[in-house]
Amino acid sequence: MFNLRDGNNPDLRRRVLTGEISPEKLITLSAEEMASDKRKQENNHIKEKALFDCERGLAAKASTEQFKCGRCGQRKCTYYQMQTRSADEPMTTYVTCVNCDNHWKFC
Structure with a gap:
């Protein structure tokens, strides 16, 4: 109905x-x-x-409001972490803004 x-x-x-x-x-x-x-x-x-x-085969992503997008200023982001350097270095975090699809990474 x-x-x-x-x-x-x-x-x-x-x-x-x-x-x-x-x-x-x-x-x-x-x-x-x-x-x-x-x-x-x-x-x-x-x-x-x-x-x-x-x-x-994308890496699993988690949603968070911990990161702020530099382009649109929103806090709706997904992220995943990957070990890209030697084992004694911190993991690299890849972040994507859900709002404007801006990508960035940091260590």
């Missing part, structure tokens, strides 16, 4: 009213099948990005 009343998804309501989707089939549709075309594109983009990141 909520999906039929959703103002962001007029296509579902139209498809039901025109008979393209029968009421019997409507109750068995998944959330993906009921989504608007715009939402389906967004979901596909999210899936492709997740698959791309997974295939690249």
Whole structure:
């Protein structure tokens, strides 16, 4: 019922009213099948990005507000650490701003 009343998804309501989707089939549709075309594109983009990141084998990232972006001034960042120098040296921290995608590192 909520999906039929959703103002962001007029296509579902139209498809039901025109008979393209029968009421019997409507109750068995998944959330993906009921989504608007715009939402389906967004979901596909999210899936492709997740698959791309997974295939690249990126290091696990943690979110924090500990760092401040020098470009936009926001504190929403992700970071990961990697040992890039000898074992007696500190780890290198790689930080990415979630807001403007600015990257920086420090030791």
